[in-house]
Amino acid sequence: MDLVEQFPVLIVGLSMFLAYTMLLTGYLNRRLPFFMSLAMNSFFLILSLFILNHVLTVGPIRYWQGGWRPPWGIEYVIDAMNAYLLVIVISMVILGLIYSRGNVRHEIEERKHVTFYTLVQLMAAGLYGITVTGDLFNMFIWLEIASLTAYALIAVAGGRALRPAYNYVIMGSIGACLYIFGVCWLYSVTGTLNFADMRLLLPLVYDNKAVQMAFAMIVVGVMIKAYIFPLHLWQPDVYTYAPSTISSMMASVHVKVMFYILIRMFYSVFTLEFIRHYIGLDLLICWVAAIAILAGSIWAIKQRNLKRMLAYSSVSQMGYILLGVGLSPLSPWGLVGAAAHILNHAIGKGCLFMCAGAISQQEGLKDIRDFGGLGKKMPHVCAAFTIAALSMIGIPLTAGFTSKLFLIYASLDAAQYPFVAVLLLSGLLNLVYFWRVIDQMYFVKHKETENAIEVKEKGKSLPLSMVAPILILASLCIIMGIVWLTDIPLPLINHILSNLRMGVTL
Amino acid sequence: MMEWITVHVLEKYNFWIAILIIIIGLTATIVKENLVKKLIGLSIFQTAFFLWVVSLGDVGRNILTTWGLKTQTPPILWTEAAEKGYIYANPLPHVLMLTGIVVSAATTAVALAIVIRIYQKYGTIEEDEIIQKEMEFERAGVI
Numbered sequence: 001m002d003l004v005e006q007f008p009v010l011i012v013g014l015s016m017f018l019a020y021t022m023l024l025t026g027y028l029n030r031r032l033p034f035f036m037s038l039a040m041n042s043f044f045l046i047l048s049l050f051i052l053n054h055v056l057t058v059g060p061i062r063y064w065q066g067g068w069r070p071p072w073g074i075e076y077v078i079d080a081m082n083a084y085l086l087v088i089v090i091s092m093v094i095l096g097l098i099y100s101r102g103n104v105r106h107e108i109e110e111r112k113h114v115t116f117y118t119l120v121q122l123m124a125a126g127l128y129g130i131t132v133t134g135d136l137f138n139m140f141i142w143l144e145i146a147s148l149t150a151y152a153l154i155a156v157a158g159g160r161a162l163r164p165a166y167n168y169v170i171m172g173s174i175g176a177c178l179y180i181f182g183v184c185w186l187y188s189v190t191g192t193l194n195f196a197d198m199r200l201l202l203p204l205v206y207d208n209k210a211v212q213m214a215f216a217m218i219v220v221g222v223m224i225k226a227y228i229f230p231l232h233l234w235q236p237d238v239y240t241y242a243p244s245t246i247s248s249m250m251a252s253v254h255v256k257v258m259f260y261i262l263i264r265m266f267y268s269v270f271t272l273e274f275i276r277h278y279i280g281l282d283l284l285i286c287w288v289a290a291i292a293i294l295a296g297s298i299w300a301i302k303q304r305n306l307k308r309m310l311a312y313s314s315v316s317q318m319g320y321i322l323l324g325v326g327l328s329p330l331s332p333w334g335l336v337g338a339a340a341h342i343l344n345h346a347i348g349k350g351c352l353f354m355c356a357g358a359i360s361q362q363e364g365l366k367d368i369r370d371f372g373g374l375g376k377k378m379p380h381v382c383a384a385f386t387i388a389a390l391s392m393i394g395i396p397l398t399a400g401f402t403s404k405l406f407l408i409y410a411s412l413d414a415a416q417y418p419f420v421a422v423l424l425l426s427g428l429l430n431l432v433y434f435w436r437v438i439d440q441m442y443f444v445k446h447k448e449t450e451n452a453i454e455v456k457e458k459g460k461s462l463p464l465s466m467v468a469p470i471l472i473l474a475s476l477c478i479i480m481g482i483v484w485l486t487d488i489p490l491p492l493i494n495h496i497l498s499n500l501r502m503g504v505t506l
Numbered sequence: 507m508m509e510w511i512t513v514h515v516l517e518k519y520n521f522w523i524a525i526l527i528i529i530i531g532l533t534a535t536i537v538k539e540n541l542v543k544k545l546i547g548l549s550i551f552q553t554a555f556f557l558w559v560v561s562l563g564d565v566g567r568n569i570l571t572t573w574g575l576k577t578q579t580p581p582i583l584w585t586e587a588a589e590k591g592y593i594y595a596n597p598l599p600h601v602l603m604l605t606g607i608v609v610s611a612a613t614t615a616v617a618l619a620i621v622i623r624i625y626q627k628y629g630t631i632e633e634d635e636i637i638q639k640e641m642e643f644e645r646a647g648v649i
Contacts, residue, residue: 137605140609141605144609144612144613148609151617151620152616152619155620155623160640160644162620162623163633163636163637165620166621169613169616169617169620170535170544170545170548170617173548173552173613177551180606181555184562187598187599187602188562
């Protein structure tokens, strides 16, 4: 047995163990938990890179917990999609941790820091768990760990964050309950909880109403968690009032991992054949995604609070990923676009939320109309914001452009021309709401405002630990924009397509 | 008609009860303005769902399912029991729901903690009053 095959369970197990060790050491020294978390997550990043390399060169990793064979025991399966997502999640958690170093001092009381970092590490453990698992019920447990810690992390901000956090608890619990409801129905029909096993058993009972209903329940439940448009109502308030670190982490990785559950359900438990021929949902998914893209953008234009605008922009961007998934039965490029946008949106939106937190920390500004003259006061942050915003809009040579290119190519390939128009129109709408911010930053003179909230150390320049992650992510937006156009990610894309059994590689 | 009622209602009465309780819980979650009552509704919803899944584990008899008449067997690796015709309930749904109960308790605990924080902040747990106070506080610049 190869040593690399032990790494997935090592990442998850050590994360859980680390979280509780951090809580204990926090009593000895308040600063220690942060450094422990940072060191261990960097270690996990190295492990995940080994896993990615192993998956691309040798093949998928299957780890049986306790040596129990799959239909009975819990199996961890890592194929190209997991490994790719795992690297993204771990890197974004590390950058979020570095950013939080300067940020939590302003947004969270001193005595809560130890528990804050413990909860962040637990949330990360939940996210890693969802990413590596190959078992439906095990996935539910990790889903709940990631969600419960997220509820607590949002409520930690106090004040206006409390009611949104409560709404999220209710909505999220209903979503998780629907998911496990569907899973139990599938269990009652097939008698198994393993992805691969269920995939073999399900085609015999595709006509069964219980299976189709279970599919509907799972999809709706996960869609609540991943705020696909009509089910997004808990999300804008949560992102607006949560601590900036948490907004950034949730928008960049939490929701991506939730969406990954949907991808697993579509490709690894059910098949595209089921979605197309037995329930005929593929085009409906595309239209839901198109409405999400346009509605999210239009609502974003109406917003004055920067973080709320970014939250609605996230609703629209999740539509892009869903559109890619919806187009994938007709064209392999759909899945490529979705996979690319998972990374591109993670770095772009992570950077934007970090910038929003930095602006409100240094100048106390939250309203876009007060941003006049900000370009001179915070040159680095504003430059990073502009680059990430251009990436969201989809200007060539940025990361966002490539995923849009793939999606437009997919809609042309699938002969679904309305979605080309939707994508282009959405680019225009993105330009409208992001340009308002950039215009205020660079072309409007500074004027005194009464809306600025009182902040400690107002006007003091930001610590390096906050500026560095922002600049790293902004430069990644440009680097990835070039990398996606070259041949470098081609092996990864081919592995993702062949592992998710598309039968077609590029 | 009588046969239909026997097969679909009387033999599966626990599923019908579970559906009824699920609807009651979900309605309470949606309709009630009081945050604690909402939470009680959510708990009822989750508990009824556990009842449903545990009922699925009752496999000792012939059940007319939507996919045909079927004698379900529990996944117990003990052939002697099956040969002698012992009747067992499938233990796996029970085990899954044991975990589910823990998750449900954790959710309730987190939600109640948030409700306590809300009560300390606004002095009320009625949702419309909280929204009103949020606006008042924002105008006064307290939040």
